[in-house]
Structure formats: C-alpha cells, structure tokens
Amino acid sequence: MKSLKNYVAIRAVIAVFLTIPGASSFSQEKHPVQDDGKAPILSYHHGKPFYKDIQQFQAADSVQMPPSKAILLIGSSSFTYWRDVADYFPGYKIVNRGFGGSTLPDLIRYQDFIIYPYKPKQILIYCGENDFASSDTIDVTTVVNRFKQLFWDIRVRLPRVPISYVAMKPSPSRYHLLPKYVEGNRQIKDFLATQKFTSFIDVYPTMLQPDGHPIGEIFTSDSLHMNAKGYAIWQQVIRPHLKKGK
Numbered sequence: 001m002k003s004l005k006n007y008v009a010i011r012a013v014i015a016v017f018l019t020i021p022g023a024s025s026f027s028q029e030k031h032p033v034q035d036d037g038k039a040p041i042l043s044y045h046h047g048k049p050f051y052k053d054i055q056q057f058q059a060a061d062s063v064q065m066p067p068s069k070a071i072l073l074i075g076s077s078s079f080t081y082w083r084d085v086a087d088y089f090p091g092y093k094i095v096n097r098g099f100g101g102s103t104l105p106d107l108i109r110y111q112d113f114i115i116y117p118y119k120p121k122q123i124l125i126y127c128g129e130n131d132f133a134s135s136d137t138i139d140v141t142t143v144v145n146r147f148k149q150l151f152w153d154i155r156v157r158l159p160r161v162p163i164s165y166v167a168m169k170p171s172p173s174r175y176h177l178l179p180k181y182v183e184g185n186r187q188i189k190d191f192l193a194t195q196k197f198t199s200f201i202d203v204y205p206t207m208l209q210p211d212g213h214p215i216g217e218i219f220t221s222d223s224l225h226m227n228a229k230g231y232a233i234w235q236q237v238i239r240p241h242l243k244k245g246k
Helices: 002-017 051-063 104-109 129-134 140-157 172-192 228-241
Strands: 071-075 094-098 122-126 163-166 198-201
Touching: 104 140, 122 140, 129 140, 129 172, 140 163, 140 172, 163 172, 163 228, 172 198, 198 228
Parallel strands: 071 094, 071 122, 122 163, 163 198
Antiparallel strands: none
C-alpha cells in the first residue's frame, strides 16, 4: 500500500511538472494505476502501437512462462533482433522482451506487461534511438525526461532491482542524429550516477573507428541494425554489468 501511495505521489509530481512551460517533454499518455489488486488488462491499449507484439508475448507466456529472477531486456529492435542473446551470456538467465520500433513512451505504456510479470533481478533498457528518429521536433530534454519517467515508474514498483541503461548506439543510417545521441547518453549517464542500483553501459565509443565514424562492418545492410560482430562488441561491454547470483 505504501508503494502505491508513493507511485501516485510521483505521478502527481509529474502532472505538476507538465504544467511548467517547456516541460511537455514527458509522455502525457494516461497510464492506469492498478490499485484494486487485479491484474492489468491489455485490451485497455487496444489499437495502440505494438499492441499485437505484447499480445504475442502474452501468448508465449501462456505456453511457458519465462523463469523469474532473470535478467530482463526491454527496448527496441537492437534487443529484438538479439534472438540468441542467451548464447552470449552463458550462466545467466535472460528474458528478452524487446519489440522493434518501440520508443520510451511505448515502454511506459506496456510496462505492466513487459516488466513486472517476470519479477526480474535486473533490467536492461535499450531505447531512445527511435524517439529521436520519429520526429525532428524531439529534442534531448524530451528523451531524457521520458527515460526518467520510465525509471521512476520502475523504481517505485521495484525499489532495489538494478536498472542498467545501454547507451544509444552510433547507427550509420542515423548519422545526423548522433550529436543528439551523444548528449542524450551523457545526460542519462549523469542522472543514473545519482541513483542507487543503476549502471550506464557505454557501448557507444566501442562502436567507432579511430576517426570517430561508426564501424560499418558491425552493421547489417540497412546500416541501422547490428550483425554478429556488433553483438560481440556488446557482449564484452555488457557482461561486466550483469548481476550474478540470485
């Protein structure tokens, strides 16, 4: 009950924040608070983007529920296409609930279905690239505030579960957006440094050539998604941040 009151209080603060001029960068979509002890209902979001993706997750879970106390991956296509991610991290239980094309507001919308049912011991988030790519009007403040909203939503429900953010990567096809990625990464890193049970996983510099340009050969032909060479780099950078044990 206490956590619910804290949750509602934080939402109230966000609502006040949204009334401040220039602070409309938080997602303003209503997210229902489950305060009656009942499970959230997915059909509330019928017709919203990625509704069918979440339905597919639920269908898969109904056949075989993934193990609890695993490391949970949520975010966009860089996680979605990492279908063999468990092979990169032997000895760790991994649950991948990334869905391609998603933005931070999408993760916020579906958090009741892609996070809490799995009772994770750690959460890795890769999201933000698509937020910037969705519109030229999306600035760094918008994306960072969206991330903070997601962070606080999770933190109220899971106060001691480690949350790790994987830096937005330097995708060649989005070269014009890289300055925004760099600044967004920096601000999210600075924010996480002020919070307990967090880490910032900086894959960005490991994906660059000496001249500062992205390494082309670690991406697929669309110059957006990674191939096995790209994921091998991620493996080396991510592994030290993974929580061991129960």
